[in-house]
Amino acid sequence: MEDGVKNAPVNIYLESNPNPNTLKFVANYFLIPEGMNFDYPTVESATNSPLAQELFTFPFVKGVFVMSNFVTVTKDEQTDWSEVQNGIRDHIKAYLDAGKPAVDLSKAYEAQQEEEANAGPSSDIDENIKGILAEYIRPAVEQDGGAISFHSFDEGVVKVVLQGSCSGCPSSTLTLKAGIENLLKRMVPEVKEVEAING
Numbered sequence: 001m002e003d004g005v006k007n008a009p010v011n012i013y014l015e016s017n018p019n020p021n022t023l024k025f026v027a028n029y030f031l032i033p034e035g036m037n038f039d040y041p042t043v044e045s046a047t048n049s050p051l052a053q054e055l056f057t058f059p060f061v062k063g064v065f066v067m068s069n070f071v072t073v074t075k076d077e078q079t080d081w082s083e084v085q086n087g088i089r090d091h092i093k094a095y096l097d098a099g100k101p102a103v104d105l106s107k108a109y110e111a112q113q114e115e116e117a118n119a120g121p122s123s124d125i126d127e128n129i130k131g132i133l134a135e136y137i138r139p140a141v142e143q144d145g146g147a148i149s150f151h152s153f154d155e156g157v158v159k160v161v162l163q164g165s166c167s168g169c170p171s172s173t174l175t176l177k178a179g180i181e182n183l184l185k186r187m188v189p190e191v192k193e194v195e196a197i198n199g
Contacts, residue, residue: 065164156192
C-alpha cells in the first residue's frame with residue numbers, strides 16, 4: 001500500500017462492465033503502480049500473484065486481471081454473480097486488510113525485463129499506433145475493467161492483446177472493429193485492419 005493509505009481501512013466496491021462473465025472489484029488505493037497490469041488466465045500463470053492464486057481456489061473463477069486500483073474476476077458461464085460476488089469481495093478485502101500485496105512486483109519486474117529484452121526493435125508506425133492506443137483507447141478499456149496492448153503491425157494488420165474483462169467479451173469484437181479499427185485507419189493510413197490475437 002502507498003504511504004498515507006496504509007492505515008486506512010480497505011474498501012472494495014463492485015463495478016459491472018459489458019462482459020457479463022466479469023466483475024470489477026475496485027479498491028480505495030492503488031494495488032500496483034499506474035501503467036502496469038497483470039493478466040492471469042490460469043492458476044499456473046499466476047506465479048507472481050498470491051491473490052490471484054487464492055481467487056482461483058473458487059471453482060467458478062476462470063481468470064483474474066490486476067491493474068491500478070482494481071481486480072477483474074472472470075467466472076464460468078454457469079455461475080450467477082448474485083450468488084458469489086459478495087464472497088469474492090469479502091475474500092479480496094480480507095486479503096488486502098492483512099497487508100498482503102496483490103502482485104509480487106519483484107518477480108513481475110524480472111519477467112517484464114526479460115520480455116523487453118526479447119522484443120525486437122519497433123518502427124515509427126509501431127510507436128505511433130502504441131501512442132494512439134494509450135491516449136484514445138486504453139482509458140475507456142480500463143474503465144470497463146480490462147486492458148489492450150499492442151502486439152505487432154505487419155502488412156497493414158495491427159494485432160492487439162485484450163485482457164481482463166475485454167478477453168472473451170461478446171461486445172469486444174464490435175468495439176474492436178467499429179471503434180479501434182476505424183480510429184487507427186483514420187489516424188494511421190497504413191493500417192488496414194485490427195485483429196485481437198486472443199479473446
